[in-house]
Amino acid sequence: MKTVGLIVEYNPLHNGHVYHFEQSKTVTGADAAIAVMSGHWLQRGEPALVNKWARAEMALRMGVDVVLELPVAYSSQAAEWFAYGAVRTLDDCGAVDSLCFGSEGGDVDWLSSLAERLHEEQNSFQRLLAERLEQGLNYPSAYSAAIQAWLGKEAAGNLNAPNNTLGLHYLMALKRLNSSIVPATITRHNSGYHDQDATDERIASATAIRRLLDKNGQEAGLQQILRYVPSYTLDILSRELQAGRAPITWNHYLHPLLHQLVTKSADELHLIHEVTEGLEHRLKQSLPEWLRHQSDPLTQEDAFEALIRLVKTKRYTRTKLQRMLVRILLNHYKVQLSREALGAGPQYIRVLGFSSKGRLLLKRMKQNARCPILVKIPRECPSYLEMDIRATGAYSLGYSRPSSGEIFRDYYEPPLRMEPD
Structure with a gap:
């Protein structure tokens, strides 16, 4: 088979x-x-x-x-x-x-050729990547720039x-x-992948579908996504909504996340996976302003967005910060997720x-x-x-x-x- x-x-x-x-x-x-x-x-x-x-x-x-x-x-x-x-x-x-x-x-040969070169010449590429990171680029931008510097723009293709x-x-x-x-x-x-809105009659990104659910409320949201999902997806979503198990977003975890940020010292936060380059201090410094923001009559989603805005810089993508917050919420430490441990x-x-x-x-x-x-x-x-x-x-x-x-x-x-x- x-x-x-x-x-x-x-x-x-x-x-x-x-x-x-x-x-x-x-x-x-x-x-x-x-x-x-x-x-x-x-x-x-x-x-x-x-x-x-x-x-x-x-x-x-x-x-x-x-x-x-x-x-x-x-x-x-x-x-x-x-x-x-x-x-x-x-x-x-x-x-x-x-x-x-x-x-x-849609070209596996181009990607395979690039993967082969990266695999064989990893040390050379890592030096170029480190140089771009030292210039203050976030990791995805530095990665793409390093590949372009290494192979030329045409050979690197659209790695963004x-x-x-x-x-x-x-x-x-x-x-x-x-x-x-x-x-x-x-x-x-x-x-x-990142499309925020549904523009096709039958195909929409998962991001756009989640936005439709969030923006229109439960029952209306299900009707809005009807054309973009199979009937069984709709049935399962409806069941989970009725059971109170959906839709789940970051706004459901603000209180446990706040507990972690308040009760851990900067030194303790530094031990958490993805907390790098002084982000523990940026988090601690952002807390008072974030909590003042939360005292306003804002939705929980607005409060989470406010935390991201306070911590974010050009150096860090939103995705990097969200992954960091997942690790803080779940108490995942650097020693557990070291390169040696993950590589095993x-x-x-x-x-x-x-x-x-x-x-x-x-x-x-x-x-x-x-x-x-x-x-x-x-x-x-x-x-x-x-x-x-x-x-x-x-x-x-x-x-x-x-x-x-x-x-x-x-x-x-x-x-x-x-x-x-």
């Missing part, structure tokens, strides 16, 4: 994702698909709109055969480690023949495009792991759901995988799995009616078993 691997967030799953899924199987000739999906905290430093089990259900109903969880150690990282964690998971499971990702360029950047790092991870997985890419269709890989593969065809894939995985396949929480948890369990507990505090069952759901919830519609 030929199997394609997908790296996804499905926040939420929409028609563009369906197109990518169908095209991925077509261009790779795959009979089955395994998706590695971010859990509750996402690559741009945001909580997922709905929990990981709801999004895994969307994936299974679309036709994905096995859904694996990307640990939070990797899911809220910059491109290098997000890509490495996801590709490492697919490679370790021993059942994936190809990897298909979306890109703005987010899917091209992720695609490059997927390919670099494959080379780093000496993986036999064959890469392929599909041009992103109709709507850009997750050390387990967590199954969130599977179809009947997926059951056959799981048998293959159990024979060939390079680390344990988990369908339940073991008595002795790997350290990154413990972080996932705590991340679920923190995420569930954003529900309108959090319960013990939700906070400790990782212990009770078996993998979903489902046939596609």
Whole structure:
């Protein structure tokens, strides 16, 4: 059985994702698909709109055969480690023949050539990158500028495009792991990754869909997104809304975040992953003004936006700051997420759901995988799995009616078993 691997967030799953899924199987000739999906905290430093089990259900109903969880150690990282964690998971499971990702360029040869050069000449490139960072550029801009200085503007192409950047790092991870997985890419269709508004009749970005939900309220919002999502996505979102488990945004975590910022000293904040270059002091200095801002009759969303505005400089992207706040909220320390620790890989593969065809894939995985396949929480948890369990507990505090069952759901919830519609 030929199997394609997908790296996804499905926040939420929409028609563009369906197109990518169908095209991925077509261009790779795959009979089955395994998706590695971010859990509750996402690559741009945001909580997922709905929990990981709801999004895994969307994936299974679309036709994905096995859904694996990307640990939070990797899911809220910059491109290098997000890509490495996801590709490492697919490679370790021993059942994936190809990897298909979306890109703005749709040219896997160009990205593969660039990845090969970066892999072979990493030290030379790192020196150029360090020089650009010293000039005060934020990391994405410095990365793009370093590649242009190294290879020339034409050879570097459009690496500012987010899917091209992720695609490059997927390919670099494959080379780093000496993986036999064959890469392929599909041009992103109709709507850009960061597009804030829906402009096409059937395709809208996940960002635009979340904005429609937020702007129009629950019931009206569901009607607004009807044309952009499959019926099963709408059904699942409606169920989660009624249960008080959605829509989840940063505004649900202001109080626990404030608790962390107030009770930790600057020295303690400095130990947290992503708190770099004196950001602990900038956070502490911003707190009094942020709290004065919160005393105004503002929405919680306005308050979170105010914190970002106070801390942000040209040096730091919004995404970098949001990822930092995720790590502060979840108490993730630098020592836990060092390059050495991340480079060792997750050390387990967590199954969130599977179809009947997926059951056959799981048998293959159990024979060939390079680390344990988990369908339940073991008595002795790997350290990154413990972080996932705590991340679920923190995420569930954003529900309108959090319960013990939700906070400790990782212990009770078996993998979903489902046939596609």
